[in-house]
Amino acid sequence: MAGRVKIILSDLHLGAGQAEDGNALEDFTSDAAFAGLMQSLFEESETAQREVELIFAGDTFEFLQVPALGEGEAFDPTARYSPAQYAASDEAASAAKMRLITAGHVLFFAALRAFLNDAPPRRTATFIKGNHDVNLHWAAVQEVIRQVLDATGPRAGCVTFEERRISREGIYVEHGHQYAERINRFPDFEEPHDPKAPDQLYLPPGSGFVLGFLNRLEREHYWLDGVKPITALIWYILALDFRFGIRALGALLSQLPALMWGSLPITWAVTAYLEAHERLEQEVADADRLEPLSHDPERLGDLFRRADLALALYGVPSREAEAAAWPDYAALPRGAAEEAAQREALSRIAAQKCRQERARVIVFGHTHEATLEDLGEGAVYCNTGTWTWTRGFAPHDFAAWRLLFKNPEQFTQERRLTYVRIEYDEAGQPHAQLLTYQPPKPKAKGLWLGLLGRLMGRRR
Numbered sequence: 001m002a003g004r005v006k007i008i009l010s011d012l013h014l015g016a017g018q019a020e021d022g023n024a025l026e027d028f029t030s031d032a033a034f035a036g037l038m039q040s041l042f043e044e045s046e047t048a049q050r051e052v053e054l055i056f057a058g059d060t061f062e063f064l065q066v067p068a069l070g071e072g073e074a075f076d077p078t079a080r081y082s083p084a085q086y087a088a089s090d091e092a093a094s095a096a097k098m099r100l101i102t103a104g105h106v107l108f109f110a111a112l113r114a115f116l117n118d119a120p121p122r123r124t125a126t127f128i129k130g131n132h133d134v135n136l137h138w139a140a141v142q143e144v145i146r147q148v149l150d151a152t153g154p155r156a157g158c159v160t161f162e163e164r165r166i167s168r169e170g171i172y173v174e175h176g177h178q179y180a181e182r183i184n185r186f187p188d189f190e191e192p193h194d195p196k197a198p199d200q201l202y203l204p205p206g207s208g209f210v211l212g213f214l215n216r217l218e219r220e221h222y223w224l225d226g227v228k229p230i231t232a233l234i235w236y237i238l239a240l241d242f243r244f245g246i247r248a249l250g251a252l253l254s255q256l257p258a259l260m261w262g263s264l265p266i267t268w269a270v271t272a273y274l275e276a277h278e279r280l281e282q283e284v285a286d287a288d289r290l291e292p293l294s295h296d297p298e299r300l301g302d303l304f305r306r307a308d309l310a311l312a313l314y315g316v317p318s319r320e321a322e323a324a325a326w327p328d329y330a331a332l333p334r335g336a337a338e339e340a341a342q343r344e345a346l347s348r349i350a351a352q353k354c355r356q357e358r359a360r361v362i363v364f365g366h367t368h369e370a371t372l373e374d375l376g377e378g379a380v381y382c383n384t385g386t387w388t389w390t391r392g393f394a395p396h397d398f399a400a401w402r403l404l405f406k407n408p409e410q411f412t413q414e415r416r417l418t419y420v421r422i423e424y425d426e427a428g429q430p431h432a433q434l435l436t437y438q439p440p441k442p443k444a445k446g447l448w449l450g451l452l453g454r455l456m457g458r459r460r
Helices: 031-048 083-087 091-104 106-115 139-148 153-158 205-217 230-240 242-253 256-262 268-283 287-295 297-314 332-356 398-406 446-459
Strands: 005-009 052-057 123-128 159-162 165-168 171-174 197-201 361-364 371-376 379-383 418-424 430-436
Touching: 005 031, 031 052, 031 106, 031 123, 052 171, 052 361, 083 205, 091 106, 091 139, 106 123, 106 446, 123 153, 123 165, 139 159, 153 159, 171 332, 205 242, 205 256, 230 242, 230 297, 230 332, 230 398, 242 268, 242 287, 242 297, 256 297, 268 297, 287 297, 332 361, 332 371, 332 379, 361 418, 361 430, 371 430, 379 430
Parallel strands: 005 052, 052 123, 123 159, 171 361, 361 379
Antiparallel strands: 005 418, 165 171, 371 379, 418 430
């Protein structure tokens, strides 16, 4: 293993592309930067004759925001497609979505294709699916990717697909959604078929929230998809626009049937939560009627306490110990607490995986928050972060939140292009770094530009 390198990225969320032409649901705009990273790794590999494995740790693709179009139907980046077209998850629809993604990111796939190499020094790519690209489960989707990357025949070994995780060579890599908020968990992520419609994939309540609410609202507030988790997003919106927040809360509460079917352990212990949930769902159905509450701290505090109780169904730990730290009517700190709960949950699981899998490097994604944490005895937990926009201010900074709500472009152009780099020492032990890619100034690279030019020419 000495001399080998592994590069791990996640949460790129490639959609149908054409953001510059009006596709408000496209979050990945870093194709050129990705090509730059591939160029850097290509040159390093060729110069040092070093093997490189590129690992995509989930949510590489954004199937929930790509419509399934009919044969011969051209994609219109300004069109508002039906929720059913975004929700379609059978094999044929998923393959059609994947073709749209590859057509919308020609440079990305050309760069990855040029990077791959089946002869020494080998350069390979491994895809692990996440909750937004569970469609990678289908063989037809994998075949679309193989074809565009020329990973067939002798080059077939350059690309590998994993259902859930990598546990080998001293590392453990998984997307992480199965350990975070309950609304994004799958009953069986290895075989993620919908029990009610086996030709479709199971979509958890978090996906239902994206399909039924976020896709529609993101056209007006395109920054919404950059705030994680969903429960934190709702609290932040409640603090900034009460009526809008109530609508978001109602949209999430409506996902309870899917939650109960998929991953909610219905026992006597959650009866009180279910009762609170039912009462609150009925109450928030009329956002206009609740508007006066935003000016009445006592009544607002009562609503928020019941919202805390109802949202606990979605996998959010109790806030009783923290509640004394903020007024009952304060929503912003509740959002920060939701973020902290998710962060802490993955950190605990990382420590467990370190022991269970005997791994020295544990890597998750999902939270969009890049992290490097010492687990002791030479082991580390890394979170890869995201290449979409991520907030650059403290979660409790009310002034910054208001500015984001009014002038999002001041924040959303920022990208932290983070990734994890793993190298092995002479004893075969992995050592991880959390790095941020900084695109260099353009300069001529004959071999690389020649490869890229030929590959992009074939795609046109």
